[in-house]
Amino acid sequence: MNWHDIxxxxxxxxxxxxxxxxxxxxxxxxxxxxxxxxxxxxxxSGWYHIDAEGCPLYKARxxxxxxxxxxxxxxxxxxxxxxxxxxxxxxxxxxxxxxxxFQENCCAVRSSDGYHHIDPLGRALYAERWxxxxxxxxxxxxxxxxxxxxxxxxxxxxxYPATHRFVHVFHKGFAVALDxxxxxxxxxxxxxxHAHRFQYLEPFYNGVAVAIDGEGRNVMVNEVGEVTLLG
Numbered sequence: 001m002n003w004h005d006i007x008x009x010x011x012x013x014x015x016x017x018x019x020x021x022x023x024x025x026x027x028x029x030x031x032x033x034x035x036x037x038x039x040x041x042x043x044x045s046g047w048y049h050i051d052a053e054g055c056p057l058y059k060a061r062x063x064x065x066x067x068x069x070x071x072x073x074x075x076x077x078x079x080x081x082x083x084x085x086x087x088x089x090x091x092x093x094x095x096x097x098x099x100x101x102f103q104e105n106c107c108a109v110r111s112s113d114g115y116h117h118i119d120p121l122g123r124a125l126y127a128e129r130w131x132x133x134x135x136x137x138x139x140x141x142x143x144x145x146x147x148x149x150x151x152x153x154x155x156x157x158x159x160y161p162a163t164h165r166f167v168h169v170f171h172k173g174f175a176v177a178l179d180x181x182x183x184x185x186x187x188x189x190x191x192x193x194h195a196h197r198f199q200y201l202e203p204f205y206n207g208v209a210v211a212i213d214g215e216g217r218n219v220m221v222n223e224v225g226e227v228t229l230l231g
Contacts, residue, residue, distance in 0.1 A: 003037035003052035034067040058088025070102035092122025126156025160190030194225030
């Protein structure tokens, strides 16, 4: 069967194909299938991965397991967090306090000295450590350091000199950011694209974004800073 068509049930205990259960067995928890067609599940033995026929990929069991991204899956056992390959083998000897998922062959991990990013072989991509670091998206990553937020490249270098209180990922050329005045959109130079600030702000969706303005009203703002009331 085509694994793309297999979906988790709403109760998160089994899988559906065409809206119908495909196996008699129920699990304690399941997550979605990801390429190349495997999904993390939990039963009384622990967490592990199955293929599209419902067969376990390996014998090991974990305290937690997430989906495969870039042929790597984040798992946790009594030794800590790390990544495994499709054979269930650890990809590197290190263990972390937390692991993210690989995106663009780059993954955020947290150790005792902070967050950083590793490649699929477990090698650190740069020397810096952060208070927080997110996933790579189009080669750009959100990080926080000493209470300041900004974007970096995959080699650890800053994308721009400015800093903010919080930043989101870039989406269609712009990122949502929080400065001392409120939420705004910034461009890849780290600068706000208009003077408005909002209590809440979403990324642009084809040129417009939903927001809550300073008076608590639901509004829409476009890329040139024109604001209109909703409703």
